[in-house]
Amino acid sequence: MTESASLEYGPIQPDEAQPLWTLIDQALHRAMQPGWAEHVGAENFRAIRQNGKLAGGMGIMNMGQWFGGRIVPTAGVTAVGVAPEFRGGGAASALLKNALEEMHENRTPISTLFPSTLTVYRRSGYERAGVSTVYQLPTQEIDVRSRDLDIVEADESHREDIFLTYNARAEITSGNLDRHSLMWDPILGFGGRRVFTYLITNDGETEGYIIFQQSRGADHIRVRDLCVLTQGAALRLLRFFADHRSTIDTVSWNGSPADPLVHLLGEQIAQPTRTRDWVLRIIDVQDALSARGYPRNYEGELHIAVADELLPWNDGNFVLKVADGKGQVYKGGRGDLKIGVRGLASLFSGHLTPSEIKTLGGLEGTESATGDASLMFASPRPWMADHF
Ligand SMILES: CC(C)(COP(=O)(O)OP(=O)(O)OC[C@H]1O[C@@H](n2cnc3c(N)ncnc32)[C@H](O)[C@@H]1OP(=O)(O)O)[C@@H](O)C(=O)NCCC(=O)NCCS
Structure with a gap:
């Protein structure tokens, strides 16, 4: 029997939750955020065992992610860890392969995660597909004076306003999560230090919020x-930060590549202090390409040949027809655009253009197919504010 043949994948028993989380805490070299594993839920953790012993595991969260104005269901992978004595034996690779097959059985078209190393995830077909950036701003240097809009303290009765405002942005950007309570609860605060929440309003209409x-x-x-x-809400928030300058030196937030707060400052004083890419895996080419949205005023078709060594149902030719902002996908066609499943992940999210993927060796195709793909997948640069 080979080493990897003795690896077994499956859910965990209730009495295995604590030992698995302790193992993952050690692997991650820092404890998971307190309460995070319980919050994800033992039923959403999967383990990999070697000869009956716990070798590693991870959590899977069913979420959604906005692409092209539509929500694509995604399996968010969190807290991946393999005990040091089991490393290098294919435990993580087997965990991921089995998990991807399980996600496919559940008809989840994509999976998303924050990698601390790329190698093992790339081998499993994940690729860089969007960014997560922390900006920092010195309050003394803010050069915005506008207090035109109102900023008002919010309470629980304003939650719906906050959710709707978030969704309105998610719809017009790319990569933001479709947050449910699993993601909202830690943001809104469950115990611990005091959390302040304000709405930015214009004639009573909410145009922004801050927590x-x-x-x-x-x-x-x-x-x-x-x-x-809106521009007004961004300027009001910058002024709100400046109004803290006698006691607060700096402000930091998770922002977008085209962050309005960064771009509305008079000088380049908000600096990225940390930027990391998240990765995405296309689990089912047909379902993923049909689930995302496309530019509304574009109509055309693309003949793609996808190479996927791990998930055989993706390996082959597909035709993507786009009209009215929606995509329909059929098997077959000429395969004008030859792309690996990892290149397809970067194209799908809009993280890289077809010509950028071509330069990286992830795509080959006729000029006309590459041109069509550029128009179909044109999108704002994908990002997300969450981390999991
Ligand atoms: C990353 C991790 C899950 C890999 O587990 P594993 O069972 O050893 O992985 P596999 O045996 O399936 O694959 C091993 C391959 O992954 C790559 N890899 C593993 N750990 C790596 C690391 N820290 N840095 C870079 N590459 C790494 C190597 O290419 C390795 O192949 P090689 O041994 O042939 O060189 C494990 O090392 C771990 O738990 N690390 C600490 C926690 C962590 O980083 N978790 C990921 C959070 S996103």
């Missing part, structure tokens, strides 16, 4: 989440 904490040690505002839908 933050103050760190006394660093005289810092750490934004848990913010969203601005």
Whole structure:
């Protein structure tokens, strides 16, 4: 029997939850956020066992992600860890392959995760597909004076306003999560330090919100989440930060590549302090390409030949027909655009253009097919504010 043949994948028993989470905490070199594993739920963890012993595991969260104005169901993978004595024996690869097959059985078309190393995930068909950026801004240097809109403290009765504002932005950007309570609860605060929540309003209409904490040690505002839908809301929020300048030195938030707060400042004083890419795996080419949205005023078809060594149902030719912002996918066709499943992940999210993927060796195709793909997958640069 080969080493990997003795690896077994499956759910965990209730009495295995604590040992698995302890193993994952050790593997990640820092404990998961307190309460996170319980929050994800033992029923959503999967383990890989070698000769009956727990070798590693991970959590799977059923979520959605916005692409082209539509929500694509995604399996968010969290807390991947293999015990050090089991590493290098294919445990993580077997865990991921089995999990991808399970996700496919559940008809989840894509999977998304934050990698701490790319190698093992690339081998499983994941590829860089969007960014996560933390910006920091010194409050003393903010050069915005506008207090035109109102900023009002929010309470639980404003939750719906916050959710709707977030969704309005998610729909017109790319890659934002379709958040459900699993993601919202930690943002809105479940215990611990005080969380402040404000709405930015214009004649009573909500145009933005901010949820933050103050760190006394660093005289810092750490934004848990913010969203601005208009120029006025962004300017009001910058002024709100400036109004803290006598006691707060810096503000940081998770923002987008085209962040309105960064771009509305008079000078380049908001700097990215950390930027990481998240990765995406196309689990089912047909379902994934039919689930996302496309530019509304574009009509055309693309003949794709996909190569996928791990998931055989993806390996082959597909025709993608786009009209009215929607895609229909059939098997077959001429295969004008030859693309690996990893290149397809970067194309799908809009993270890379076809010519960029071509330069990286992930795609070959006629000029006309590459041109069509550029128009079909044109999108704002994908990002997300969440981390999991
Ligand atoms: C990353 C991790 C899950 C891989 O588990 P594993 O069972 O050893 O992985 P596999 O045996 O299936 O694959 C091993 C391959 O992954 C790559 N790899 C594993 N760990 C790596 C690391 N830390 N850095 C870079 N590449 C790594 C190597 O290419 C390795 O192949 P090789 O041994 O032939 O060189 C494991 O090392 C681990 O738990 N690390 C600490 C926690 C962590 O980083 N988790 C990922 C969070 S997103």
